[in-house]
Amino acid sequence: MRKKQPTIHEVAARAGVGLGTVSRVLNNHPAVRPETRARVLRAMEELGYTPNPHARRIAGGRSYTVSVLLPFVATEFYRRLIEGLEGVLLEKRYDLALFPILSQARLKRYLESSTLAYLTDGLILASYDLTEHFEEGRLPTDRPVVLVDAQNPRYDSVYLDNFLGGRLAGAYLARFPGAIFAIKVEEEPDRAFRRTVFAERMAGFGEALKEAGRPFPEDHLYVTRLSQEGGRLALRHFLEKASPPLNVFAGADQVALGVLEEAQRLGLTPGKDVRVLGFDGHPFAEEVGLSTIAQPVEAMGARAAQLLLERMQATPEPPGRCALSPSWWKGPPP
C-alpha cells in the first residue's frame, strides 16, 4: 500500500534543481534565491516530501531531534514542562523524543551511548542531577546538555528558586493569627531519583517564620508522599495539635488539595478555620480557589529549550545557570 517516501532526488527533479539546492532550502541556508526556494518548497509540498532524520544525522548534519530524559510523564508538572519545551523546539522544527527513566536499570541503558537517546542533537535532563552516576560527573556524550528543574555546575541549568518560594509562603502565612503548620513532601528513597526541591521549600519557609518571630515547633511539620491522601491525613494530625484557626503550608498543590477537601468534609471553613497555601500554581489551583506559590514551569521548559538551541549551534562556552523566581497566585477569599 502506501508508496515509498519521496526523497531529495525526486524533489530536485521536480523542482528542476540540483540536490544541493534542495538540501540548502531544507537547512534554511541563506544562499538560495527566493524564487528557487519557493519552487523547491512547492515541489516538496506536492510530493509530500518529509526529510529522513536518520539520513540527516548520518550525513553529518542534525537529526532535528532532541532527547528529553525525565523521571516519568504522568504528572501535571511534567505535562507543563513538556509543553514549554515543545513550544520553542517545534518552532525551530525540532522534534522531541521523551525518555522516561522509571528505574535505575533503564537509566543505565539510556546512558550507554549507543542508545537512541544519545544519537539526537541534544539532551534535556529534567529533575535529575546525574553527577553521582558517572565518573567526573559528566554524561558520556559530547552533545550539548541542559538541566532543567535541577542544577549542576558542569551544565547549563534552569531551575526554580524553591527557597525563595518557601520564604514567600512563610512571610504570607506569618501575617495571620492561629498556629502555623507545614506539610513536606517526602523524597524518593531511591538515590537515583533523589531531589531537593521539597527540602528547599521548607527551609525557606522556616526561615521566613523565624524572621517574623512566629514559632514553628518540630511537630508542626508533617511528612508525606505526594498525594491528596497525604493532605487529608496531615490535617487530621494537625487538628490534634491545635484548634482552628489553622494556617497550613503544603509543599505541593496536590497535597494542598487534600487539606482543602478534608477541611470541607470536617465542616471547617477554608480561609477562615483553615487557611491553606499550596505550591506549584497548577491550573486546578485556580479552579478550586486554592492560594498557591506559582511555579513558572512552562517558562522553565521554554528557557531550557532556548539554551539548548543556542548550545547546539554556537561554539562552546562555560555553563550558565538560570534561576527563575516563583510568583504568587492567591485564590479569591472564600
Place this chain on the structure above:
Amino acid sequence: MRKKQPTIHEVAARAGVGLGTVSRVLNNHPAVRPETRARVLRAMEELGYTPNPHARRIAGGRSYTVSVLLPFVATEFYRRLIEGLEGVLLEKRYDLALFPILSQARLKRYLESSTLAYLTDGLILASYDLTEHFEEGRLPTDRPVVLVDAQNPRYDSVYLDNFLGGRLAGAYLARFPGAIFAIKVEEEPDRAFRRTVFAERMAGFGEALKEAGRPFPEDHLYVTRLSQEGGRLALRHFLEKASPPLNVFAGADQVALGVLEEAQRLGLTPGKDVRVLGFDGHPFAEEVGLSTIAQPVEAMGARAAQLLLERMQATPEPPGRCALSPSWWKGPPP
C-alpha cells in the same frame, strides 16, 4: 574530550578482515567462520565499538529499535508491561523507545510519519485502538504494528480476556453471604483515550452473578476514577445501602486497596465484615493480603514483543489475536 566513536572501518582493520565481514557478525549472519567471528568480536570489544543505529537504518537494514506508543508510563500496569516487552526485545538486541502520548496533539505529531517514532523497525501500541484516528483505521506506516492491551482486526493484538476475569470475580463472590457490590473504574472522557476494559470486567461480573441467581441492583454499582480515594468513598456509600457482611468487587487493585484501608479505619474486619476482591494482580496485592484476579501483564508484553519480532522478519500474514486468561490470586484468609 571523549573520542569519536570507532566505526566499522576501525574494527575491520583491527581484525584484519573486510567491512562486509564485520557487518555480517553484527547481523548474526551464519556464513562467518567461528574464528573470524571471534576475532571480529574481540576487535569490537577492544575498540569499544558500538554500531550506529542511524547508519544501519539508512543502509536499508534495521535500526534495532522498536517504538512503544502508550498513554503514559507512571502506573504499575505500564511498568509491568514495559518489563515484559523489554525482556524479550533486549534479548534480541533490540532497543525500545517509549512514546507516551499524553494528549491528542502529541498523538497527532507522533503519527506524522516523519517522526522518530515511525523510523524504527516496528511499533507496539499499548491500550489504544486507534481506528478512529485514521482513514480506513490504518496507521500511516508500512512497518509492522502489534497492539497490546487492546484489539483491532487489522493488526496483531494481545489482550486480556477481561470479561472472563469479571466472570471469575462474580462466581467467587456469589458464594458468600451478604450483599454484593461492585466498583467500576470510570473511562477517560477524552475519546482518544477511551478504553473498554473496565466495562468488560463489569459485564462479566454481572453475568456471573445472574447465573448464580444473586441479585445485583443498579445502585450496588459505584463508579469512580482510578484512585484509592475512590475505593474509600465507595465503601462508605455501600455501607449506607447494606450492613455487613459486604462483598465488594473492585475493578482495579488500586481501588480495592482504598476499600481495604477504609474498612480498617472504620473498624471493620476485612474478609469477614467486608470481603474485597481486586483486579490486576499487582505486586502490592500480595503484600497487603488482597485477593485479586491476576492479570498476566508481563506475559502480555512478552507475547506482543515476540509477535512483533516475527512480523519484522517474516513475510506478511493475516493479523492474529491472542487473548490471555486472567488467573487467580487469593490472599491469605485474614
Place this chain on the structure above:
DNA sequence: CTGAAAGCGCTTACAG
C-alpha cells in the same frame, strides 16, 4: 546563487 562530487556508517547482493 547553484550544481556535481565526496562522504557519513552501515548493509546487501555479487563475485569469488
Place this chain on the structure above:
DNA sequence: CTGAAAGCGCTTACAG
C-alpha cells in the same frame, strides 16, 4: 566463507 563495490538519503565543502 569472505572481500570489494554499490547504494541508503542526506550534507557540506568545492568549484563555478
